[in-house]
Structures are given as structure tokens and as C-alpha cells.
Amino acid sequence: MIESIAQSGLGEQVVTDAFLKALDQFGLAVFIKDAGSGRYEYANEIAPRLLGLSRSALGLSDSDLFEASQAIALRAADQQTLAVPGRGVRAEHKLELAGERHEFVTWRQVVRDGSDGPVKLLSIWQDVTEARRKEAQLQNALAQLEQQQKANDALRREVQDNQVRDTVSGLYHRAHFEEQLRREADLSSREQREFALVAVAIDNLDEIRHKFGVDGCERVVEALGRLLRANTRAMDSPCRLGGDRFVVLLSGVGLAIAHSRMEQLRRQCAQHIVPFNGQQIPFTVCMGVASFPHTAGGVDELMRAADRALANAREKGGNRVALASIQFAPQEA
Numbered sequence: 078m079i080e081s082i083a084q085s086g087l088g089e090q091v092v093t094d095a096f097l098k099a100l101d102q103f104g105l106a107v108f109i110k111d112a113g114s115g116r117y118e119y120a121n122e123i124a125p126r127l128l129g130l131s132r133s134a135l136g137l138s139d140s141d142l143f144e145a146s147q148a149i150a151l152r153a154a155d156q157q158t159l160a161v162p163g164r165g166v167r168a169e170h171k172l173e174l175a176g177e178r179h180e181f182v183t184w185r186q187v188v189r190d191g192s193d194g195p196v197k198l199l200s201i202w203q204d205v206t207e208a209r210r211k212e213a214q215l216q217n218a219l220a221q222l223e224q225q226q227k228a229n230d231a232l233r234r235e236v237q238d239n240q241v242r243d244t245v246s247g248l249y250h251r252a253h254f255e256e257q258l259r260r261e262a263d264l265s266s267r268e269q270r271e272f273a274l275v276a277v278a279i280d281n282l283d284e285i286r287h288k289f290g291v292d293g294c295e296r297v298v299e300a301l302g303r304l305l306r307a308n309t310r311a312m313d314s315p316c317r318l319g320g321d322r323f324v325v326l327l328s329g330v331g332l333a334i335a336h337s338r339m340e341q342l343r344r345q346c347a348q349h350i351v352p353f354n355g356q357q358i359p360f361t362v363c364m365g366v367a368s369f370p371h372t373a374g375g376v377d378e379l380m381r382a383a384d385r386a387l388a389n390a391r392e393k394g395g396n397r398v399a400l401a402s403i404q405f406a407p408q409e410a
Contacts, residue, residue: 097119097121100121100201101121101122101123104123104127105123105127105201105202105203106120106121106123106124106127106128106201106202106203106204107119107120107121107123107124107199107200107201107202108120108124108134108199108200108202109188109197109198109199109200110138110155110197110198110200111195111197111198112159112187112195112196112197112198114138115138115139115152115155116136116137116138117134117135117136117137117138118135118136118197119135120133120134120135124202127202127204128142128172128174128202129174129175129179130142139151139152143172144173147170147172147173150170151170154166154168154170154183154185155185155198155200157185158185158186158187158198159187159198162187162196163187164186165184165185165186166184166185166186167182167183167184168182168183168185169181169182169183170183178206179204179206180204180205180206180209181202181203181204181205181206182202182203182205183200183201183202183203184200184201185198185199185200185201186198186199187199243302243317245295245298245299245302245317246298246299246301246302246305246317246323247299247302247303247306248302248305248306248315248316248317248323249314249315249316249317250316250317251316251318251319253314253316254314254316254318254324254326257314257326258274258314258326258376259376261314261326261328262369262375262376262379265329265369265370270329271329271330271331271332271368271369271370271371272326272327272328272329272330272368272369273326273327273330273331273332273334273335273366273367273368273369274324274325274326274327274366274367274368274369274379274380274382274383275324275325275327275335275339275364275365275366275367275383276322276323276324276364276365276367276380276383276384276386276387277301277305277322277323277324277325277339277362277363277364277387278321278322278323278362278363278364278387278391279297279298279301279321279323279360279361279362280360280361280362280363280391280395280396281360281361281395282294282297282320282321285297285358285360289353289354289356289358292353293351293353293354293358296351296352296353296358297351297358297360298317300349300351300360301323301346301360301362302315302317304342304345304346304349305323305325305342308338308341308342308345309325309327310328312328312329313325313326313327313328314326314328324380324383325339330368331368331371332366332367332368332371332372332400332401332403335366335368336366336398336400339364339366339398340398342362342364343361343362343363343364343396343397343398346360346361346362347359347361347396361395361396362395362396363387363390363391363395363396363397363398363399364386364387364390364397364398364399365382365383365384365385365386365387365388365389365390365398365399365400365401366383366386366398366399366400366401367379367382367383367386367400367401368401371403372400372401372402372403373401382401382402383401385401386399386400386401387399
């Protein structure tokens with residue numbers, strides 16, 4: 078504000094009584110000091126009150142009125158203004174007044190007292206302490222609202238996530254998985270591409286439960302859930318069907334690649350040790366891999382093909398990956 082006011086009234090950089098009276102209407106502090114000595118020669122009635130001065134500034138310098146560090150900063154602003162006599166200089170100052178910090182915006186400009194008078198330095202001061210305080214409060218309130226919004230969004234995502242994920246393993250529930258499976262089958266049918274389905278089971282979970290209890294079983298399920306999430310992509314859908322049964326949808330992946338990825342996962346499980354109550358729980362998994370459309374042409378048949386391959390892996394002692402049989406269409410005579 079003070080910049081536009083000063084520029085509008087100092088077109089010729091000449092101070093007039095009319096201009097000084099006009100400044101009083103805006104509640105601004107106005108000073109004029111000698112450019113050489115730095116001593117104040119004019120101060121309007123508002124100036125002492127606005128700057129918290131206990132005495133008149135007339136005949137005094139900044140070092141007489143303010144603390145040393147503040148006086149140095151004010152003098153530096155004066156020198157900067159004197160270096161560009163044709164232009165005014167806007168500055169900001171923070172002053173300790175009566176034990177309280179005040180913030181000011183100032184406009185300094187080299188002027189003449191009359192058309193041919195000596196060179197002076199005009200300074201106009203505006204106290205923006207209250208405005209800055211309100212601005213800070215507004216920014217703080219906006220930051221709190223943004224933080225609350227983020228917390229609400231996180232809570233909403235958590236609630237939505239809990240509706241589709243198993244709380245122990247962190248994997249999708251059956252309903253979400255079946256919906257994703259139908260979508261993947263429809264997309265693959267339209268685009269004539271492959272995808273794989275893997276049935277997974279924890280070996281000897283009853284023995285783990287007998288030795289380590291229900292809590293020990295849950296730690297193993299948690300570990301497998303983490304490994305499944307780490308070994309699948311965002312477009313894949315690992316799911317816990319219940320108990321020791323898991324299933325994984327591998328989007329856009331053929332039988333060979335699915336087998337390779339699940340073999341890597343099988344080795345990780347066999348090497349993974351689950352800490353529990355000062356003990357270590359080893360575990361292994363067996364898997365059955367089926368693919369669309371090579372081992373099955375529909376969703377239900379695909380699930381059955383993966384289950385048959387899983388059963389085959391279990392019959393051979395577990396800790397292995399078995400592939401479903403590939404369908405061969407009968408050739409026409």
C-alpha cells in the first residue's frame with residue numbers, strides 16, 4: 078500500500094504539506110531526515126506512537142532511538158535508498174518495541190524540501206504486525222485443515238482397504254479376488270492374451286499349529302503375505318482364501334514366466350525363518366500353476382486346474398511348484 082501512496086504523491090520527489098497531510102489519513106508514520114547527518118527533521122503525530130518512541134525524534138538519529146542492531150539495519154536501508162536517488166526502496170523491519178516484536182513495511186525515497194531545497198530522506202512506515210499475525214493464523218489453520226484432510230483420506234483408504242483385505246496376511250479377500258479374476262478373464266478373452274493363476278498352500282500348517290499354537294500360525298501367514306506382496310506387481314491379485322490356502326492372479330503372464338516367479342517365491346519361503354517368542358518357525362509352501370487359455374478356457378476350470386496342480390505338488394511331498402496340464406484341442410480329420 079505505502080509504495081503506491083508514495084509514488085502517487087512524489088512524482089517530482091518534492092515533499093509538500095498537502096502530501097504529508099494526506100499520509101496522515103492512512104495511519105502511516107512519516108519521517109524526514111537529513112541525508113548527510115541521518116538526524117530526523119520531521120515526524121508526523123502518528124510516528125512516535127506507531128514506533129513506540131518515548132520522546133520526539135526531532136534532532137536525533139536512529140542510534141539515539143533504537144538498539145544498536147536495529148539502528149545498523151535502519152542505516153543500511155537508508156544507504157541503499159541514497160544509492161538509487163531516482164527510485165524509492167521498499168524494505169521490511171522487525172523491531173522490538175516495549176518488549177514486543179513488531180513488523181513494519183517501509184518506503185524510503187530521496188526527496189527535496191521544496192523545488193530547489195536540500196536533499197532529504199523520506200521514510201513512510203506501516204505496522205503490519207497484526208496483518209502478519211492473522212496471515213500466520215490463517216496459514217496455520219489451512220495447514221491443519223490440510224493435515225486433517227490427509228488423515229481423513231488415510232482413514233478412508235484404511236477402511237476401504239480393510240473391506241477387501243485379510244487382516245492377518247494383508248492379502249485380498251476372496252470376493253475382491255473373484256471380481257478381479259472375472260475382469261482379467263474378460264480382458265484376456267477380448268485381447269487374446271495370457272494370464273496365470275497360482276494356487277498356494279502352506280505345508281504342514283497343522284504341525285506348526287500343534288507346536289507353536291494359533292499365534293505361531295498367524296506369524297507364518299503374515300510372513301507369507303509379505304512375501305507374496307513383495308513378489309507380485311500392482312496389477313496382480315494375491316488373495317487368502319482361508320486357512321492355509323492362498324491364490325495369486327498374475328496379469329498378462331504365461332505359464333513359463335509364472336512358474337519361474339513362483340519357483341523364486343518357493344525358494345524364498347524355504348529360506349525364510351519366522352521369529353516367534355524366542356523361537357524360529359521354518360515353513361515351506363507348495364503351488365499349482367495354471368494359465369488361461371492354455372490349461373483352461375474358463376474361470377471355473379482355471380481354478381480347478383490350479384487346484385489339481387496344487388494337489389499334485391502336495392502328493393509329491395510339498396515344497397514344490399507343479400504345472401497344470403496343457404489342453405490340446407483335437408485336430409480335425
